Amino acid sequence: MAKKKLVVLTGAGISAESGIATFRDANGLWEGHDVMEVASPQGWHKNPELVLDFYNQRRKNAISVKPNAGHEVLAELEKYFDVRIITQNVDDLHERAGSTHVIHLHGKLFESRSTLDPTLVYKMAGWELKLGDKCERGSQLRPNIVWFGEQVPMMEQAMAETMQADVFLVAGTSLVVYPAAGLVDLVPNESPVIVVDPNLPYVRPKPNLHLFEEKATTGMPKVATLLREKYL
Missing domain, CATH: 3.40.50.1220 (TPP-binding domain)
Known part of the structure; x- marks a missing residue:
């Protein structure tokens, strides 16, 4: 049956x-960052390094827990x-x-994806994604996360x-x-x-x-x- x-x-x-850490624990802030700075296409365009670092810290944390x-x-x-x-x-x-x-x-924390072609998704072995890490078509990789304002x-x-x-x-x-x-x-x-x-x-x-x-x-x-x- x-x-x-x-x-x-x-x-x-x-x-x-x-x-x-839960999302928006205190007053719409995520560990001191306005969520729109680290979880929106606008935040990414404004400061990709901050966004990459933010998710690097999330990954580091996730690896350490059970x-x-x-x-x-x-x-x-x-x-x-x-x-x-x-x-x-x-x-x-x-x-x-x-x-x-x-x-x-x-989305998935331990995946990155191409900023040029969203179908190009890569599993991540470690916790770090840096500026200059590129997809096979030569564009910067971003976290494979659904940000505010993006389709689900x-x-x-x-x-x-x-x-x-x-x-x-x-x-x-x-x-x-x-x-x-x-x-x-x-x-x-x-x-x-x-x-x-x-x-x-x-x-x-x-x-x-x-x-x-x-x-x-x-x-x-x-x-x-x-x-x-x-x-x-």
């Missing part, structure tokens, strides 16, 4: 517990469900925990997965960053929705809505129990 499809939307909260219980539970659930993770996070902690189907809405190329795939969800799980996201936040509205009416977050976001009331007001590391094991007991 085919496994039920569990579609999971994850956000900064799940990575924060591993030690990755997946946590929240990531590990999701990987473990692949034994029971057809798990599809849609993440707003750019780190690779889901993959490192063992999850095999991960859609990165906002994986959104259509994420929407298609969500509309086929037998169960939809939200973990560690405030549901305020669009278009990702709109995915929960595409979940089929009859499919249960489970939300795990210490600051529960608003989700339209529906039958089979389960709310866990706690962080992913403590909430996700409880979710796994609920899923196995009620929705297998």
